[in-house]
Amino acid sequence: MPRMASVTEPTTKTLTSQAQHQRRLVVLVDMDMVLCDFESYFLEKYREKYPDEPFIPLEERSQFYIREQYATIRQDLSLKCREIYCAEGFFVNIPEIPGAVAAVKEMNQIENVEVFICTSPLIGNYRYCVKEKYEWIEKHMGNDWAGKIILTPDKTLINGHLLIDDRPNIKGMIKKPTWEHVLFTACHNKNIVLSTKKKRLDSWVNEQWKPLIEEFKKKLEI
Helix, strand or coil: CCCCCCCCCCCHHHHHHHHHHHHEEECEEEEECCCCCCHHHHHHHHHHHHCCCCCHHHHCCCCCCHHHHHHCCCCCCCHHHHHHHCCCHHHHHEEEECCCHHHHHHHHHHHCCEEEECCCCCCCCCCHHHHHHHHHHHHCCCCCHHHHHHCCCHHHCCCCCCCEEEECCCCCCCCCCCCCEEEEECCCCHHHCCCCCEEEEEECCCHHHHHHHHEEEEECCC
């Protein structure tokens, strides 16, 4: 079973604050559709369980929430979607996004850079989702990375310089978070036109992330 932090241990938010104070670039990396291929695995399991139901090919995905887009086809399909990703074993078995684990580990080895995994738990599925997110990280990245997981429904509350996330619009209690959002390209956001100020990261395998990290280090004089 993955190791959970006790209440006596420093919170991960405290660790991110310490890293900022020590003049390190703090990078927050999302899990679903950044480290692990939620969309492809969902579609595979959905078609296995409901072979006669309509489905949305990945190239036609256009909304962040799968269940909301399926509901536009037929309302009851939204519940069928939840049955898939709320099932035991779903989150722990999602495959890795190509090159993600190696890239994030390499990023964390760069001088004055510290990476944390920042992910939101699935509301209504704490029984499996939270536990399996820890198990996924331990399985793919090693036990040490379990201590670098931040589980939060509101990422604006987390300290950091850079957040790599596939969600186009991240909102929460803090209107101006400490981090800058870099959109990681996924099937549901590929057609979104970004403002000139916003950055996009298309893949882990082409090392596009390396100049991005150097740019942020230079900007922050780290």
